[in-house]
Amino acid sequence: xxxxxxxxRGRDYNRAMHDVxxxxxxxxxxxxxxxxxxxxxxxxxxxxxxEVDIDxxxxxxxxxxDEVPVIFINGRKAFKYRLDARRFLRALAR
Numbered sequence: 001x002x003x004x005x006x007x008x009r010g011r012d013y014n015r016a017m018h019d020v021x022x023x024x025x026x027x028x029x030x031x032x033x034x035x036x037x038x039x040x041x042x043x044x045x046x047x048x049x050x051e052v053d054i055d056x057x058x059x060x061x062x063x064x065x066d067e068v069p070v071i072f073i074n075g076r077k078a079f080k081y082r083l084d085a086r087r088f089l090r091a092l093a094r
Contacts, residue, residue, distance in 0.1 A: 018092050020049035023060060023070040031069040034083045041085055045092050047073075 020038065024031035031051075038049045054060040054068060064070050071079040071088075078091050 016046065018045070018047035019074055020047050021072040022049060022051045023054050023064050024051055024068050025053055025055050028068055030081055034069045034071060037083050037085055041088065045089055047092060
C-alpha cells in the first residue's frame with residue numbers, strides 16, 4: 001500500500017524548475033513588458049527563462065514574425081502577445 005500523498009498547498013508548483021522561452025525581437029514593446037513580468041515573477045515560482053531573438057534565425061522569423069512575443073513553457077506554446085501573471089503561475093502548476 002502506498003503512503004498518502006501530501007496535501008498540496010499554495011506554492012507547490014515550485015517543485016520542479018520550469019523552462020520558459022520568450023521568442024521576441026528588438027524594438028518590440030510587448031516583448032519588453034513580458035520580460036519585465038517574468039523578471040518580477042521569478043521570486044514566486046521556480047522557473048528559468050531565456051530570450052530568443054527571432055530575427056537571428058530565418059526559420060523562427062518566418063514562424064513567429066506576426067506573433068511576438070511568444071512564450072513557451074517546458075517546450076509547449078503557452079502565450080503570445082501578452083502574459084498574464086496569474087495565468088502564467090497557473091500554467092506552471094499543471
